[in-house]
Amino acid sequence: MTRAGLTAAIVSTVAAIAFTQEPVVRVPGAVYDSDVPNEKPGPAPRRDLSGIWEPARGPGDAIGAQGAKNYPDTGRPAHQLPFTPAGLQANRANKPAWGPRAVASALSNDPQPTCEPQGWPRIILHNYRTAQIVQTPKQVLVLYQFNRKWRNIWTDGRPLPKMDDVLEPRFWGYSVGRWQDDYTFVAETVGLDERTWLDNVGRPHSFDLRVEERYVRRDATHIEVTITIDDPTYYSKPWVALDRLPLRFQPDTFDIREMECSPSEFARYTKEFAEPAAGIPTTDPR
Amino acid sequence: MRYALTACCVAAAVLAGTAPGVAHHGNATFDTGKKLVLEGAVTEWVWSNPHCFLKFDVKEQDGTVRNWTVETSNPPDMVNRGWSRRSFKAGDRVTVTLEPVKNGSPVGRVLEVMLPDGRVLSARGGGAAPAAGREGAPR
Known part of the structure; x- marks a missing residue:
């Protein structure tokens, strides 16, 4: 029996049976x-975001494989972004491994695999996995589990630099934050x-992107995070x-577990898994 | 039959697009909703980012051996699901339930693995993306 025949014969989809989520x-x-469920959290402390934080609904609540949580790339009109012509062109140039435009991961130009x-x-x-927030007199530091990265947000009163004054592009940008009131921190x-x-x-x-991140301390055990994208060029x-x-x-x-991006591990994964999965010849050993 | 299967291949019903996020590096290549159950001998268990993967030999009916590579999620997610770097060693007989890729290569992603002693390690649940429609789960 051919493989196709075998596949057709023994593998079928039974649409009527719902997948049981583990x-x-x-x-x-x-x-x-x-x-x-019946917890009554204590009052929010003033001007305090410090601590170790997990997505409150569960560890997978803010893993956005399909794109930004509020705008997953579903193809639905509600999730269409207001692209400018330049933004649409830039979007087309990106080849993601997820969403309706997905290509096989080995064919994607996502910068992540390297x-x-x-x-x-x-x-x-x-x-967005576990994050630890540390406040110092002049900065808010955010330590992320994913890829084991950190950012600093200046809180010493300095102004946000004007675009023309930014001397260097940064992967993590240049962040300035302030307390809007005792429970709302905006950076x-x-x-x-x-890139x-x-x-x-x-x-x-x-490069014209300006990101606002807003933290609202709801009570003793919760903060809520809102991210707004403002990029008039795109x-x-x-x-x-x-x-x-x-x-x-x-x-x-x-204990925040390590979740590093190791180039050699990623290269091996690409060679031994992603490329055969995409049906393309494997690359030379890296 | 192409594969020497001691367990039969079975049908699965995975609602389109709601496959548990075992992998976050692409869904396009997988034959989502299909399952293969293969028995074989572990050749290597690679505990690494972005995803761990298990390599195992499956003896086919004509006597040849095909080496499969099947992925799981990343190490911290797998620890949460009860897996570890010590879950397998070379030579272990395992029964792997997997979702294959569409192109016929001997690669896929793990749904679960039955160990020689009958214990089953599930690769699902936990730190992956919630299925569609669950985003508004009650707090």
Whole structure:
């Protein structure tokens, strides 16, 4: 029997049977809201974001394989982004491995498989996992599990640089934040290297990108994070990529697991898995 | 039959687009919704980013041996699901339930693996993207 025949004979899709979702396996030691349905959290501390935070609905709540959580690339009109002609052209040039435009991952031009920096804000629009926030007198530091990266947000009163004054593009930009009130912290980031993608489905940005991140401390155990993309060169109006994502406060003993991007490991994965999966000849050993 | 299967190939019903996010590096290549169940001997268990992968030999009916490479999610997700770098060693007899790629290459992604002692390691659940429609899950 041919392989095709075999496949047809023994493998079929039974559409009537719903796939049974496996129970969500939890990060040991993590606390999610589903664990504490009747919890009455204490009051929010003033001007304090410090702590270890996990997506409150579960560890996978903010993994955006299909793109920014608020605008996944579904092809649906509600998720169409307000591209300018230049933005649309830039979007077409990106070849993501996910979404309706997906190509086989070995054929994608996503910078990630070579462990190029994903930059801001893709790190959280793609893979917002555990994050630790540290406040110092002059900065807010955010330490991300994904790719083991960190950012600093200046809070010493300096102004955000004007675009023309930015001397160098940065994968992580130049961030300045301030407390809008005792429970709302707003940071803005400019100077972002336009080689990075905004999300996992290749939404592009220009050097004119300005990202607003807003943290609202709801109570003792929650903050909500909102990310707004403002890039007039590529998008005709600002759009909210992440809308009040709830994060849950974790014990200070919580161990954030390592999740590095190793170029040699990625190269082996590409050679031994991604390329055969895409049906293309394997590359020379790297 | 092309593959020497001690367990039969089975049909699965995975709602389109809602496959558990075992992999986050592309969905286009997989024959989503299909399952193969293969028995073989582990040749290597590679604990690495971006995804771990298991390599194992499957003896085909004509006596030849085909080496399969099947991926899981990343190490921290797999630890959450009860896997570790010590889950397999070369020579272990395993029964792997996998979702193959469309092009017929001996690659796919793991759904679950039954160990020689009958224990089953599931590659699903946990730190992957929630299925469509679950984003608004109650807090």
